[in-house]
Amino acid sequence: MKPRTxxxxxxxxxxxxxxxxxxxxxxxxxxxxxxxxxxxxxxxxCLVEAVxxxxxxxxxxxPGNKVCVDIGLDGEAVKFRIRDTGKTMQDARNMxxxxxxxxxxxxxxxxxxxxxxxxxxxxxxxxxxxxxTMTRRFSRPGREP
Amino acid sequence: xxxxxxxxxxxxxxxxxxxxxxxxAAPRFKGALVDLINxxxxxxxxxxxxxxxxxxxxxxxxxxxxKTIGERGALALAAMQTPVNNVFKVTRLNRVFDIxxxxxxxxxxxxxxxxx
Numbered sequence: 001m002k003p004r005t006x007x008x009x010x011x012x013x014x015x016x017x018x019x020x021x022x023x024x025x026x027x028x029x030x031x032x033x034x035x036x037x038x039x040x041x042x043x044x045x046c047l048v049e050a051v052x053x054x055x056x057x058x059x060x061x062x063p064g065n066k067v068c069v070d071i072g073l074d075g076e077a078v079k080f081r082i083r084d085t086g087k088t089m090q091d092a093r094n095m096x097x098x099x100x101x102x103x104x105x106x107x108x109x110x111x112x113x114x115x116x117x118x119x120x121x122x123x124x125x126x127x128x129x130x131x132x133t134m135t136r137r138f139s140r141p142g143r144e145p
Numbered sequence: 146x147x148x149x150x151x152x153x154x155x156x157x158x159x160x161x162x163x164x165x166x167x168x169x170a171a172p173r174f175k176g177a178l179v180d181l182i183n184x185x186x187x188x189x190x191x192x193x194x195x196x197x198x199x200x201x202x203x204x205x206x207x208x209x210x211x212k213t214i215g216e217r218g219a220l221a222l223a224a225m226q227t228p229v230n231n232v233f234k235v236t237r238l239n240r241v242f243d244i245x246x247x248x249x250x251x252x253x254x255x256x257x258x259x260x261x
Contacts, residue, residue: 041228
């Protein structure tokens, strides 16, 4: 059966208490794709990490701001754009090439998780907006022929 | 976070009563574990059978717990669901934590390491 296509956007206030809503929406949408349940769990985790990053780092955990997620299905992949108007990433390279943190270091794993589980990750500052783009194709990372 | 605790042959088995250890739950999870450690509980098994989701905040809480126990005791993780186990693998924390398929094996490992 041909995978369905479409786009949807959703926005939450910058509170970590709201992030599970994004995760639940993404899980529901991905259930209509060829992704296996463990792959859907990976995608949900990446979205949660990306939105947490906007709330905690871009907005400094201050409520009253918006984080928006655009979700697109094109028949071959699920694509996400996570947008916020918080502060710019100091080192944009960290977004696309995060180092694996020291094994006993407590933090810094969010971007590494995203990079490890998504096929494509890109960060841009567009005017006053941080835009993180992530793509997960309907085949596993590193397992393509 | 509310934890279900059960002592089996000197090892305290702790089961979180929430299915998500995310940025909301992680500080409470860490706080509850630190309270246990401060009360003198150093040999711990975390029963993850009811945990369906963990993010990097939850992992940070786990690493902090491991460091707080330090040389005073031993910590093992048990009965992880596949998505949670995958998060430990992708972050390579499966090399840092003592992970077992069930609580009995995890408790035996803690007893062994703690007495050794």
